[in-house]
Amino acid sequence: MIEISLKKEQLIEMFRNMLRIRRFEEKVSELCLAGKIPGSSPHLYIGEEAVAVGICANLRKDDYVTSGHRAHGHCIAKGVRMDKLMAELLGKRDGCNGGRGGTMHIVDLSVGFLGANGIVGAGIPIAVGAGLSARLRGTDQVAVCFFGDGAANQGTFHEGINMAAVWKLPVIFVCENNLYSTWTPVRSVTSVEDIAERAKGYGIPGIIVDGMDVIKVYEAGRTAIQRAREGKGPTLIECKTYRFTGHYVGDPGMEYRPREEIEAWMKRDPIKKLQTVLLESKQVSMDELKKIEEQVAEEVEKAVEYALNSPFPSPEEAIENVFCEIR
């Protein structure tokens, strides 16, 4: 029996958000395979939901998040509307970026989502700047940047963490180590077993957490975020996690990952795990969970409908907003 520091409502909210991401991504996969999503296949977040949800459960609307190419989960957890997100994936006018970005470029400044990113590791220094800005404006906002194990081998990782550490900025670096940088096993390209070890080199705390356990992720995030709000500087959190699907929709993810490994991680499904906790602690009944599932399914269905019904932008809109016109 796990000891639970969270209120029932918070746990249910986390359950709901993880489920939102899971169902959303399943729909994305479906739409992609049906040819409804233009361009390259999106990178799905299925299996990693506990990371985005556990961390973002500690954030306020005015806090900031940057992300990478596997970003839908971070968007939803930070409060980006699913219908706007889905419309963006479909290249529609009502998408959060008006169809300019697509899956790897989601931006929604209204909820502090400063950007998904098509360049591995590029969001790291941008989050550092958001943290600097919060400090200079005298607020207690924080900036979280999510990135994968691959990004930990980019120069921006070193430059960004060092800068945030030396300036003691309110930034939380969250590494989602899903064991593969695209098709490359992390151990064959990374000098350390645990990426969190690298925190020592920057003189900041490095925390390793089970990324399949949303409560543990929440608690690690709470400590780091509190520390950042109090002006004590950044933390590197490494969440050990796994993507249940391939690198992108259409990549079976089988040729480079052992079957036993996949099966072992699938047994640790973060949503099922929280469901078990909720049921065993008798905080929620099966009926209540069923109801949440129905609500989420309906919400996702509506998002899809919204996206499909939204028009494409008119072609000449392509030349707008290269520059901000001075009015």
Next chain:
Amino acid sequence: MRELSYREAIREAMFEEMRRDKRVIAIGQGFMGSRGGPHFVFKGLQDEFGAERVRDAPISESAIIGCALGAALTGMKPLAEIMFMDWITLAMDQIVNHVAKMRYVSGGQAEVSMVIRAPLGAAASAGPHHSQCFEAWFIHVPGLKVAVPSTPYDAKGLLKAAIRDKNPVLYLDHKALMGIKGPVPEEEYIVPLGQADVKRKGEDVTIVAYSRMVHLALAAAEKLESQGISVEVVDPRTLVPFDKQTLINSVKKTGRVVIVHEACRTGGVAGEIMAILMEEAFDYLDAPPVRVTGLDTPIPFSPPLEKYVLPDENKIVDAVKKILGKL
């Protein structure tokens, strides 16, 4: 009117804008103490505004630019400095893929009001990694404005305009111009981005030149005057936006154009200006335009070698005579 050096003019612009607007901050290397960076341009800036707003940064070009972008996205107006333009290569991803695109990709949500100051140009045997002019790379990236001041007056007015602009502006002052003096009014003024300046009026040939080349062009014009040739010198002052009209008006009068830049020839700005002339002023031309540029080599160290590859007054004089059929 009082005279200031180019360096003092840049400094005065920065002091005035930092006093005027608390959101303006500076991030760069060597900003600690009163020296104000390698070229003494921001001398005393940290003394007046403190180490929080005038930030002495690690040697992490990518993080400096990314950090400035994150700060700009969240309400600040940073000036990020790359000590020598040669090293802007280290920050290319942040500039090209993030700073330049954020407004567009976000569908117009983001306002990226920031300046990247990167002194360019050869300055007496600074060698291959401290002498280069990369402005052409950046006019090829939609979303960036590019300012290339030649005089103290323009240096001050353009920097103030760049800081107030709601778009990212590359402000490329020239290292070898730091000590030159020129009139700068006491009262406040701005040089709008996108307005060329006719630095000398003439009838026979138009020389288009910017940055340090303006001074060589003016010296050449002086020499040619004594030989009965009247030269007009047009300084675009900004390459994006580019003031086509002032150039075309000059060409209508002279029918002959010599384009001068310090950067190497192939793929340089002069080629783009020639294309503008071909497309929009062909009927006014009496002779094919001529380029005077750096040679297609790295910038060598040894003085006679360096002199050989860079444009000079005599090369400009010869080009003007050639276009008039007098050589």
